[in-house]
Amino acid sequence: MAKIGMIGAGSWGTALALLCDKNGHEVTIWSIMKDEVEMLRTKRQHETKLPGVILPEKIEITNDLKKAMTDKDVLVLAVPSAFTRSTARSMKAFLKPGQLIVNVAKGIEEHTMLTLSEIIEEELPEAEVAVMSGPSHAEEVGIGLPTNIVVSAHKKAVAEYLQEIFMSPVFRVYTNPDILGVELGGSLKNVIALAAGAADGLGYGDNTKAALITRGIAEITRLGVAMGAKVETFNGLTGIGDLIVTCASRHSRNRKAGYLIGQGYTMDEAMKEVKMVVEGVYSAKAAMELAVKYEVEMPIVEQVNKVLFENKSAKEAVAELMLRDKKVENSTLVWEA
Numbered sequence: 001m002a003k004i005g006m007i008g009a010g011s012w013g014t015a016l017a018l019l020c021d022k023n024g025h026e027v028t029i030w031s032i033m034k035d036e037v038e039m040l041r042t043k044r045q046h047e048t049k050l051p052g053v054i055l056p057e058k059i060e061i062t063n064d065l066k067k068a069m070t071d072k073d074v075l076v077l078a079v080p081s082a083f084t085r086s087t088a089r090s091m092k093a094f095l096k097p098g099q100l101i102v103n104v105a106k107g108i109e110e111h112t113m114l115t116l117s118e119i120i121e122e123e124l125p126e127a128e129v130a131v132m133s134g135p136s137h138a139e140e141v142g143i144g145l146p147t148n149i150v151v152s153a154h155k156k157a158v159a160e161y162l163q164e165i166f167m168s169p170v171f172r173v174y175t176n177p178d179i180l181g182v183e184l185g186g187s188l189k190n191v192i193a194l195a196a197g198a199a200d201g202l203g204y205g206d207n208t209k210a211a212l213i214t215r216g217i218a219e220i221t222r223l224g225v226a227m228g229a230k231v232e233t234f235n236g237l238t239g240i241g242d243l244i245v246t247c248a249s250r251h252s253r254n255r256k257a258g259y260l261i262g263q264g265y266t267m268d269e270a271m272k273e274v275k276m277v278v279e280g281v282y283s284a285k286a287a288m289e290l291a292v293k294y295e296v297e298m299p300i301v302e303q304v305n306k307v308l309f310e311n312k313s314a315k316e317a318v319a320e321l322m323l324r325d326k327k328v329e330n331s332t333l334v335w336e337a
Helices: 011-022 034-043 065-069 081-094 116-123 156-166 179-201 206-227 237-248 253-262 267-274 279-293 299-309 314-322
Strands: 003-007 026-030 060-062 074-077 100-103 128-133 147-153 171-175
Touching: 003 011, 003 065, 011 026, 011 074, 011 156, 026 065, 034 060, 065 081, 074 081, 081 116, 081 279, 100 116, 100 156, 116 128, 116 179, 128 156, 128 179, 147 156, 147 179, 147 237, 156 171, 179 206, 179 237, 179 253, 179 279, 179 299, 179 314, 206 237, 206 279, 206 299, 237 253, 253 267, 253 279, 253 314, 267 299, 279 299, 299 314
Parallel strands: 003 026, 003 074, 026 060, 074 100, 100 128, 147 171
Antiparallel strands: 128 147
């Protein structure tokens, strides 16, 4: 049995807390919001984000960060990406040297262009940082539907330890040494999912969705490899797997926000309607900055940025993508003489 502090009580943190409890671990959930803590304590469920998923009484709920972190084998950082840095900074006062932290949020920080694990390591250099990512909607994990995911760490032993903690009959965990690739796949797919949702909102069909997914993973892979990640990672669960589920699922907040934008909503209106953090909006600018920095062509990401931040219509963006100059599908494939 491990002692686990769940730092963040949204849908993902709640679902993972229940999973860890079922796996026989001792779990404490922390939230900065007192009303959220009170709801979880009294209702034993997250009524707004994960209704119907009941937390056992033995799972402790607190808004005392020190209590949530003290004497824990693993801290799971499950706050939205926009709050990763501020939360890590708050954790510093109570962190023991060598503390294992596994980040389960997805995103890239604007301006710094850092992945979330890089942010945590910058704020908490004394911690051992790992990441967990993959096609894993909290709504399905919370009710025990079969899910596959990937955990990555700098040390093989750390990844295998976390694999043991989270693995269950309905939650299969793979290990992968490519932390950068795992994080980039999980972050950049949210930007592509905004485009896929917009296409749905415009009334386009399966052909369009398939094109956005396949060309989207091509863009993600190009950037990832240029940054030093491994192409094999993007062919796996945290690449094409996560991209498929986020572009297609009714649970996907990024797809939903994109759908509303395709219907004519502004970015702000769409985010208010979704009522949850839309990670792709925060990652879109950083993705474009990275594309410029590494001189990688990312036309879908470019058009998403124009729709989000330059008031370009989704319909115009799709038309521009379709009318780009003629290309070969894969430049590594050549005609035989």
